[in-house]
Amino acid sequence: MLIPMNEITQDQALERDVQLFTALLGEVLREHSRKRVLVIVERLREGFMQLREQEDAELREKLMKRIEGLDPQTLSEVIRAFTIYFGLVNTAEELNAHLARMDRISAGQRLWVGSFDDTVRQFQEDGISPEHFQSLLEHLLYLPVFTAHPTEAKRRTIMETFRRIFLVGQDLRRRKLNDEEIEEKLQEILTQIQILWKTDEVRVHKPQVIDEVRQGLYFFRESLFEAVPLVYRFLEKAVRRVYGANHGVKVPSFIRFGSWIGGDRDGNPFVTPETTELTVRMHAELVLEEYLERIRKLRRMLSHSSGFCEPSPALLDSLDADEDYWVATMGQSLRRFLNEPYRRKLAMMSHRLGANLARIRARIENRDADHVSRGYGSDRDFLADLYLIRDSLIHHxxxxxxxxxxxxxxxxxxxxxxxxxxxxxxxxxTRHTEAITELFARQAGAPFYQAFTEEQRLMALSETIAHPHPFVIDKATLTPETRETLEVFEVIARLRAEIGEKVFGQYVISMTHAASHVMEAMLLARLAGLAGKDRQGWFCNLQISPLFETIDDLEHIDQVMGTLFDHPTYQALLKASGNQQEVMLGYSDSCKDGGILSSGWNLFEAQKKIIALADDRGVSCRLFHGRGGTVGRGGGPTHEAILAQPVDTVHGQIKFTEQGEVLSYRYANPETARYELTMGISGLIKASRCLIEPPVEERNDYLGIMDELSRHGEEAYRKLIRETEGFLDYFYECTPLDGIALLNIGSRPSHRKKADRSLGSIRAIPWVFGWGQSRHTLPAWFSIGHAIERYRNNDLERLAKLQKMYQDWPYFRALLSNTQMSLFKAEMRIAREYVNLAENREQAESIYRLIEDEYNRTLTQVLNVAGLLGLMEETPELRHSLARRNQYLDPLSYIQVAVLGRYRAEPEEDKRAEWLDPLLRSINAIAAGMRNTG
Incomplete structure (x- = not known):
């Protein structure tokens, strides 16, 4: 029998739900798993929990013998049990967090920091007038960009099952149920857990790019179409509550979404022009389906009769203008909906949307679409009809x-x-450079482009862009690579004409090292008719976002962008496209290249440099943050991350990537999506106060200290990864990277070049993912302790200075808060077990000791600066959440070490394949337990 909810605290409610879900999982295992699986799961969990509390060599040896004695199939079932446990814990935490927020709202209290209620109240208390707040709102743009990266292991069908458990759990908590109804609900949850147990959570086949597109669409269909309008409603309520309904503050629509799925071809040979074309049409198909369903519901609802209300003259005029369409195109009787103007208007809107959808589907299926009626010419026309109905309803x-x-x-x-x-x-x-080189080489008498200096390249490119007939091109004679590069730009031009101008966002150039790299892409755009000069002057329908991602590139960002901003041709093209420049900053490669401290600080400095450059030249600049899910790739809580940006660089707009398992964590449930969007938007509003009042500049002494910390950090990090003999062997052998490369969770290869085991070839994502799997989490903290210790030099005054920085400066506070989370997720005792997998054990032991020493140093220094006795004392809920997972993560890690050893040591291919299944499942399971690991 469940304890009445009014008799327990929120913490107790969460623990009760976790225990309930775990007990139901135990029932399923008892009935439907192989013999002994439940016993093994419990013995391992209890045993490793005891080891956490007190080391016991005899118990540890006994547990390892138990693991090593299990056959592959039993191990796979044990791992699957742990994986489902993590999913159930995640569901319980999401559910309880949502219910706690709803309880707080119901109580009428001031809401949490990061809520719209608290944010707007703070602005009003600080004396921000309604007019100034309105001005700030009108400058906002909140733009998360969904990307497909190989760290999201969860299949859509698994997410859907957990969603059903969430909804039943909500009924158990929010509805008054009798004993029989409670039993029915518990049976529903049990059934869903049983379905999870009978569903394979590991993909049988590696996903294709279009599978990844469908995965991305899931979040819109199941969550965001519901969440986005509610986010606006919550902000409107907060504004009314604080400023009053009569102050006239209007909330504009400022949320937009971007995607790289189906458009990111950097290192992914499977993203072809045809793939991009299909992706765009799948996007259009989904959103048109949603509009059609909502229009149908409105048609049932807005049954107003013209006998009892007087529609606006504009709506009546529109109905008159559409009469031919009603009769000739739709084949309707003039008498149908004669006295129900809104139903008539909505019926026509539905028909037009249906025509748009039919055309899209015909093109998806490679059928002729010319016979389908045109429908709406653009989304602006659709919106105009919606505004007509809204204004007419208000009119009467x-x-x-x-x-x-x-x-x-x-x-x-x-x-x-x-x-x-x-x-x-x-x-x-380099793909653009190679294409441009080939195109120049095909012209009679043209010089060798790659022999040009940077100045000569810029001159040749600008002259060619401005030329009315730049190149004579026979596409059939081009190399396949150049032909495909040209076709991408042609697809952009074609789909802009077919679906709309907003269908594409930015053209992002990774590894931008020079201004000519941007101008090369502009020339390719010119060849597709997207940019150039005609009788009316310059035109440009492509916006280019150069991506700066290595430490060296970040340090030279002002030189590259300064050259571009001062180049007459680029100036003209930029002005023709709206005079806004987007610049993308890469967190992943810079961290892999120079370590977390140097990366973070170079990114901070780069933002200030680029914004100052743009301001000097009268150019609007938006920064695009290429963040990953984990701290080692720029991740962490969005609200705090936005507030930690340099002063006067967030001018109302923020764009950032959402990657890997972060997508399902933040957006799979509409309740959580509302919360995450709210927290991010409130951070944007706070960070954009510089638009309506002079900002408080960062303290020069703090900036100087970070300069010094960054230098020390980069020196220590590079000494480890570049100067320590055997370090890359340690990474490849003491992490499950070989399994990650085989896991069917992403379409993109884990290496830029297959046979290349260099640091430059390994992608930043598997680099971070591998360290997380082996419980090192090294990229997120290594060298921070060394840097702080060197700066402090046992000087108490310097420690006091760092402590004040931590309290006063959001940037430094966010840095050390994220470091604490990463240190908490690391487990050096478990990381030590992976050393047993190294071929050169003595060398690996030496490297491990270097890592462990720095871990302990970083732990000590961070706690001293933060003034804490233990990690994450300031975020107890997150601390408890991570600790709750450790009881299952620990045995999983030991299982993974054992399986990796068996997998690598087995000489016979058939027998080796038997160990691959539990290995891949262990990677899935640990990712689910650690959550933001990629």
Whole structure:
């Protein structure tokens, strides 16, 4: 029998739900797993929990013998049990966090820091007038960009099952149920857990790019179409509550979404022009389906009769203008909906949307679409019809009817258009250089482009862009690589004309080292008719975002961008495209290259340099943050990350990547998606106060200290990874990287070059993922302790200075808070077990000792600076969440070490393959337990 909810605290409620879900999982294992699986799971869990409390060599040896004595199939089932446990814990935590927020809202209290309520109240208390707050709102753009990266191991079908458990759990907690109804709900959860047990959580086949596109679409269909309108409603309520309904503060639509899935071709040979074309049409198909369903519901709801209300003249005029369409195109009787103007208007809107959808589907299926009626010419026309209905309802006193589902649909249409997301295209700079070199070489008498200096390249490129007939091209004679590069730009031009101007976002150039890399892409755009000069002057329908991702590139960002901003041709093209420059900053490669301290600080400095450059030249600049899920790739809580940006660099706009398992964590449930969007937007609002009042500049002494810390940190990090003999062997042998490369969780290869085991070849994502799997989490903290210790030099005054920095400066506080989380997730005792896998054990032991020493040093220094006795004391809920997972993570890690050893040591291919299944499942399971590991 469940304890009544009014008799337990929120913490007790969460623990009760975790225990309930775990008990139900135990029932499923008892009934449906192989013999002894439940016993093994419990013995391992209890045993490793005891080891956490007190080391016992005899118990440790006994547990390892138990693991090593298990056959592959039993091990796989044990791992699957742990994986489902993590999913159930995640579900319980999401559910309880959501219910706690709802309880706080119901109590009428001031809400949590990061809520719209608290944020708007803070602005009002600080004397920000309604007019100034309105001005700030009008400058906002919040733009998360979804990317497909090989760290999201969860299949869509698994997410859907956990969603059903979430909803039943919510019923158990929020509804008054009798004993029989409670039993029915418990049986529903048991059934879903049983389905999870009978469903393979590991993909049988490696996903294709289009599978990844479908995975991305899941979050919109199941969550974001519901969450986005509610986020606007919550902000509107907060504004009304604080500033009053009569102050006239209007909340514009400022949320947009981007995607790289199906557009990111850097290092992924499977993203072809055809793939991009199909991706865009799948986006359009989904959003049109959503609009059609909502229009149908509105048609049932808005049954107003013209006999009892007077529609606006504009709506009546529109109905008159559409009469031919009603009769000739739709084949409707003039009498149908004669006295129900909104139903008539909505029926026509539905028909037009249906025509748009039919055309999209015909093209997806490679059928002729010319016979399909045109439908809406653009999403602007669709929105105009929605505004007509809204204004007409308000006109005859039915504003409340206009404020419901109709306003939600307006918010969706303003947010998603007919394109759903702005698809960014990404390609590596050398592909453009190679294409341009070949194109120049094919022209009679043309010099060798690659022999040019940077100045000569810029001159040749600008002259060719401005030329009315730049190149004579016979595509059939080009290399396949150059032909494909050209076709990407042609696809952009074609789909902009077919679906709309907003269908694509930015053209991102990775590894941008020079201004010519941007101008090369501009010339390719010119060849596709996207940019150039005609009789009316310059035009440009492509915005390019150079990506700076290595430490060296970040240090030279001002030289590259200064050259571009001062180049007459680029100036003209930029002005023609709206005079806004987006610059992307890469967190992943810079961290892999120079360590977390140097990376973070160089990114901080780069932002200030680029914003100052743009401001000096009167260019609007938006920064695009290429963050990953884990701290080692720029991850961490979004609210704090935005507030930690340099002063006066967030001018109302923020764009950032959302990657890997972070997508399902933040956006799989609409309740969590609302919260995550709210926290990010409130951070954006706070960070953008510089738009309406002079900002408080960062202290020069703090900046100087970070300069010094960064230098010390980069020196220590590079000494480890570049100067320590055998370090890359340690990485390859003491992490499950060989398993990660085989796991069917992403379409993109883990290495840029297959046979290359160098630091430059390994991608930043598997680099971080591998260290996380082996419980080192090294990229997120290594060298921070060394840097602080060198700076402090046993000087108490310097320690006091760092402690004040931690209290006063959001950047430094976020840095050390994220470091604490990474240190907490690391487990040096377990990392030591992976050393047993090394071929040169003596060398690996030596490297491990270097890592362990720095871990202990970083732990000591961070706790001293933060003034804490233990890690994450300031975030107890997150600390408890991570600790709760350790009881299952620990045995999983030991299982993974044992399986890796068997997998690598088995000489016979068939027998080796038997160990691959538990290995891949262990990687999935540890990723689920650690959450933001990639």
């Amino acid at each position: 006193g039915d504003a409340s009817a206009a404020a419901g589902p109709l306003q939600d649909l307006i918010r969706l249409a303003e947010t998603f258009g007919f394109h759903l997301v702005h698809l960014d295209i990404r390609q590596e700079s």
